[in-house]
Amino acid sequence: MSVVLTRVHELAEIKEELAARDWFMGTSGNLAIKVQDSPLQFLVTASGKDKRKKTKEDFLLVDGEGNPVGATQLKPSAETLLHCEIYKRSKAGCSLHVHTVANNVISELYGDAGKIVFQGQELIKAFDRWEEDAELQIPIIYNYAHIPTLASTLGDFVKEDKGAVLIRNHGITVWGKDGFEAKKILEACEFLFQYQLALIQAKAGLLASTGALNN
Ligand SMILES: CSC[C@@H](O)[C@@H](O)C(=O)COP(=O)(O)O
Numbered sequence: 235m236s237v238v239l240t241r242v243h244e245l246a247e248i249k250e251e252l253a254a255r256d257w258f259m260g261t262s263g264n265l266a267i268k269v270q271d272s273p274l275q276f277l278v279t280a281s282g283k284d285k286r287k288k289t290k291e292d293f294l295l296v297d298g299e300g301n302p303v304g305a306t307q308l309k310p311s312a313e314t315l316l317h318c319e320i321y322k323r324s325k326a327g328c329s330l331h332v333h334t335v336a337n338n339v340i341s342e343l344y345g346d347a348g349k350i351v352f353q354g355q356e357l358i359k360a361f362d363r364w365e366e367d368a369e370l371q372i373p374i375i376y377n378y379a380h381i382p383t384l385a386s387t388l389g390d391f392v393k394e395d396k397g398a399v400l401i402r403n404h405g406i407t408v409w410g411k412d413g414f415e416a417k418k419i420l421e422a423c424e425f426l427f428q429y430q431l432a433l434i435q436a437k438a439g440l441l442a443s444t445g446a447l448n449n
Pocket residue numbers: 260261262263264279280281282283310311312313331
């Protein structure tokens with residue numbers, strides 16, 4: 235099987251799994267997987283499609299500038315430049331972008347601080363941080379409508395071969411050395427976000443009930 239076809243299958247499988255989690259609401263989300271370095275070529279989801287649906291035209295091959303390689307009717311994801319930044323600035327082999335309610339709420343709650351920090355959480359290990367007091371910082375960037383600006387802002391935070399960046403009131407973009415690692419990081423982030431929201435809610439409930447008892 236050709237490398238392109240192998241990668242198509244890999245990305246299709248990830249797409250199916252993320253769809254099963256309902257992480258592609260309202261046609262949101264885009265996925266990419268590297269096919270080759272020098273010159274850079276990667277597969278990216280076609281723009282504007284319902285990514286829950288499996289079709290023969292889900293992905294297309296693009297170059298380092300995000301332009302299609304070869305003739306195609308398909309339009310690359312509107313956010314292809316973000317994936318370009320990741321592959322140019324790291325050795326990542328796969329990058330994933332999804333919008334979820336949890337990642338949007340977290341991005342708004344912590345957006346003014348420019349980051350959310352997790353510590354003392356087992357799932358930080360998904361980022362290969364094994365120390366007991368490891369701290370995980372996920373940057374939160376402004377959701378620039380101008381995609382080249384959004385892409386270069388995200389690029390400033392691509393400092394390792396795996397990572398995650400939240401885009402305020404938009405979604406999350408993660409990357410890893412391959413599809414397995416990128417998906418692991420995405421799932422770990424979403425777990426941490428859901429945990430944080432549940433914790434805030436539980437604390438508020440506790441405060442309200444002790445307040446009621448004291449009155
Ligand atoms: C209507 S979904 C929002 C889109 O603008 C975008 O943020 C997104 O994630 C999907 O865009 P796409 O061009 O299909 O890759």
